[in-house]
Every structure is written in C-alpha cells, then in structure tokens.
Amino acid sequence: MTRPVLAGLAIFIGLALLVFFADMALLIFAAILVAAVLDSCILLLRRILPIPRVMALAITMVFVTTAAVAMVVAGGINLPGQIESLLEILGEAWRIVAKQLNMWGVQVSQEIGLGDVIESLPEPQTMFGGAGAVLGTGLGFLSNIVIVMLMGVFMAADPARYRDGLALLVPVAWRERLVAVLNRIGWTLQRWIVGQLIIMVFVGGATLILLMAIGIEYALPLALIVTLLNFIPFVGPILGFVPIGLTMIGQDWTTALLVLGGYTVIQQIDANILSPLIQDRVVNLAPALTIAFLLFMGVAFGPIGIALATPILAALRVALLELYVGNFLGDTEQIKAA
Structure with a gap:
C-alpha cells in the first residue's frame, strides 16, 4: 500500500475508535x-x-x-434546602401551566x-x-x-508532555505541523473557556442582584441555574429563564415584567457587548452551525453532549482549517482570514 492509503486507513480507524469510545x-x-x-x-x-x-x-x-x-460558608450552606424548596415550587407552577395547556x-x-x-x-x-x-x-x-x-x-501540570506524546503517533515529517495545530487548538479552547466563564459570572451575578433587588425568593439557586446553563451558547440563556418564568406564576404583573425586562437587558449586554468582545474574535463560529451542532450532540450524547458541543466545534473548526483547508487544499489565505 502507498503511504496516502495507509494514512487514510489510519484516520478511518482512528475515527471509528473515537466513535466507539x-x-x-x-x-x-x-x-x-x-x-x-x-x-x-x-x-x-x-x-x-x-x-x-x-x-x-x-x-x-x-x-x-x-x-x-468560602462561598459555601458565606452564603451557600442552605443552598441544598433552597434548591429542594425551589423544585417543589417549580413543580406546582408547571402543574398550573400544564393544566392551562390541556384546556x-x-x-x-x-x-x-x-x-x-x-x-x-x-x-x-x-x-x-x-x-x-x-x-x-x-x-x-x-x-x-x-x-x-x-x-x-x-x-x-505538564501540557507539553501530552501534546508531544500525541505528536509521536504521526510520521516524523508531520510532527512539527501537528504540534503547531495542537497549540492553536489549545489557544482557542483556553480563550473560549476563560471567556465563557467570565460571561457566566457576569450573567449569574447580574441575575442574582436583579432577583434580590426585586425581592424574588430563592434568588440564589435561580441565579446558580442561570449561571450554569449560560455555559451553553444561544440555548442556555433561554433554558435559564424557564425556572425564573415558572416562579413568576402567582406574582403580580409589575414584578413579572421587571424580572423579564431585567433578564432581557442582561442577556442583551451579553449577546451584543460581552460575547462579541470576548468570544467572537476567538472562535468565530456561525450561529446556525453552532445550533445545528448543539442539536446533533444533544441527540447523540444527551446533556453532556450539549454542554461540550461549542468547544468541540471550535476545536474541529481549527483542525479543519489548518489541516484540510491549509495543508490538503493549500488555501493558506483562507486560514489567515479566519
């Protein structure tokens, strides 16, 4: 067999093992x-x-x-009890919504x-x-x-050890190029995750301040849910508002509108200011492609697939641009533009 055929066979076997495991x-x-x-x-x-x-x-x-x-001692000791009570309230609110939907x-x-x-x-x-x-x-x-x-x-503790160890699995002529690609993937993932954590802290903190200022009960667990779900782009902010919206059932219209308006402002600041400044310059993912990949990962792997979909897509984008578009197709200008 020629070397390209062997390389193609190795890639196929690698992908098959990746799917199986x-x-x-x-x-x-x-x-x-x-x-x-x-x-x-x-x-x-x-x-x-x-x-x-x-x-x-x-x-x-x-x-x-x-x-x-320190955070647990300062204000989160009663968090498990608050979450349990919140789940009971959300269950009762859902029964009201479900009854109306059935009607x-x-x-x-x-x-x-x-x-x-x-x-x-x-x-x-x-x-x-x-x-x-x-x-x-x-x-x-x-x-x-x-x-x-x-x-x-x-x-x-020693990232170079794992990167260089992975590079040993390819022919000597390809190792330097693979190390460079892995470095860029690592750079992209590092900046994506750090940027996403900054956004999560802002959105969760702002939501907590909003709910506490309005006097919403269980503000801490609700803000925690929003913070965690905001890890998922596009879909997370919508899912994060669901429990907040359910807790608004039974509240007066003024309170509900204040919460809805405040949450919308927070998410608009994220979508139009923070994300473009922190994330778009790093990953530059098309929104429709990201949502489609989120759906695929959700169907394939459930919640964990949805949670990891965006960083996986970001890593795949870098690998395809560098190895396929750059090396195989020879379109280096496209890589610079990306």
Whole structure:
C-alpha cells in the first residue's frame, strides 16, 4: 500500500475508535477544558511570581479550593434546602401551566420530575451501540467529576508532555505541523473557556442582584441555574429563564415584567457587548452551525453532549482549517482570514 492509503486507513480507524469510545473521548475533552482554565491561572500567576509551574499549579488549586469553601460558608450552606424548596415550587407552577395547556388542547403531563426528564432524553447507545455509558451510568456522576478534575490537574501540570506524546503517533515529517495545530487548538479552547466563564459570572451575578433587588425568593439557586446553563451558547440563556418564568406564576404583573425586562437587558449586554468582545474574535463560529451542532450532540450524547458541543466545534473548526483547508487544499489565505 502507498503511504496516502495507509494514512487514510489510519484516520478511518482512528475515527471509528473515537466513535466507539465516544464516552471516554468526551470525558477526556472535559478534562482538557479544566486544564485550559488551570493553565490560564498558572500563566497569570507566573507573570507575577517567577516560580516553577508545579508550584503555581499548587497555589492555584489552594486558591480555588479556598474560594469555593468560602462561598459555601458565606452564603451557600442552605443552598441544598433552597434548591429542594425551589423544585417543589417549580413543580406546582408547571402543574398550573400544564393544566392551562390541556384546556387549550395541548396534551402534556401535569406531573413531571427530574427522572422523567432524564428518561425522555435520547439514549446514546441507540446511536453509538453502547458508547457513552461512562458519562451516563458507569462510575456515576460524582466519580466522573473526580476523574475529569484529576486528569485536568495532571494535564495542566505538564501540557507539553501530552501534546508531544500525541505528536509521536504521526510520521516524523508531520510532527512539527501537528504540534503547531495542537497549540492553536489549545489557544482557542483556553480563550473560549476563560471567556465563557467570565460571561457566566457576569450573567449569574447580574441575575442574582436583579432577583434580590426585586425581592424574588430563592434568588440564589435561580441565579446558580442561570449561571450554569449560560455555559451553553444561544440555548442556555433561554433554558435559564424557564425556572425564573415558572416562579413568576402567582406574582403580580409589575414584578413579572421587571424580572423579564431585567433578564432581557442582561442577556442583551451579553449577546451584543460581552460575547462579541470576548468570544467572537476567538472562535468565530456561525450561529446556525453552532445550533445545528448543539442539536446533533444533544441527540447523540444527551446533556453532556450539549454542554461540550461549542468547544468541540471550535476545536474541529481549527483542525479543519489548518489541516484540510491549509495543508490538503493549500488555501493558506483562507486560514489567515479566519
């Protein structure tokens, strides 16, 4: 066989293994995002203090852990109880909405819980023959978080080791080019995740201030839900307003309009000011393509696929531009324009 045929066969086998072990791939990709955040903190710290990378990582981990504990002690101790009460209120609000929808001829269940939502999600194994078990069941949700965090810490401790190790799998003539592409993918992911975290903090903090100022009960868990869902572009802000909207049932019109108007202003600041300044220059993803990829990842892998869809698409875009458009098609001008 000629070398191009062997290369094509290797790529095909690699993609087949990636699909079959998609659960593991998503787990590793989530760890890469954790490593990207830690690496940003490490680089910032080393600009201030001339210390070894491992020491900077240790200081970062201590700071992050201390900050998390401080937030829990300061105001989040009662958060589990607040979330439980909020779920009861949301369930009652949904029953009111469902009853009205049934009166209009739209048949929906009046009783819905978290288990019903999970059961309604597509099973990853129906599309990939069993792939996705680890993230869904396997070791369990908490174990997966621990695994992701551990892998992220180890990657952040010595990222060049993993990058160069991956480059050893390709022919010598391709290694330098692959390292350059991996560096650009890492640069893109790092700036995307850091930018997204900044946006999440702004939107969540502004939402918390808005709800507390108006006097909405359970402002903290509602703001936390908005913060987490805002990780997902386009779809997240809409989903984040659903629990807020349900809690408005029974409130007076003035309160409801103030919450709706304030939330709309916050999201407009994000969409028209923060995201263009922080994200669009980094990833430059077409909105329609992003939404389509979100739908695909949701059908294929469920919630975890939706959560990781945008950074995966950003990484794929860089790889396609650099390797296919640049190397295979020879269109280097298009890469510069992108």
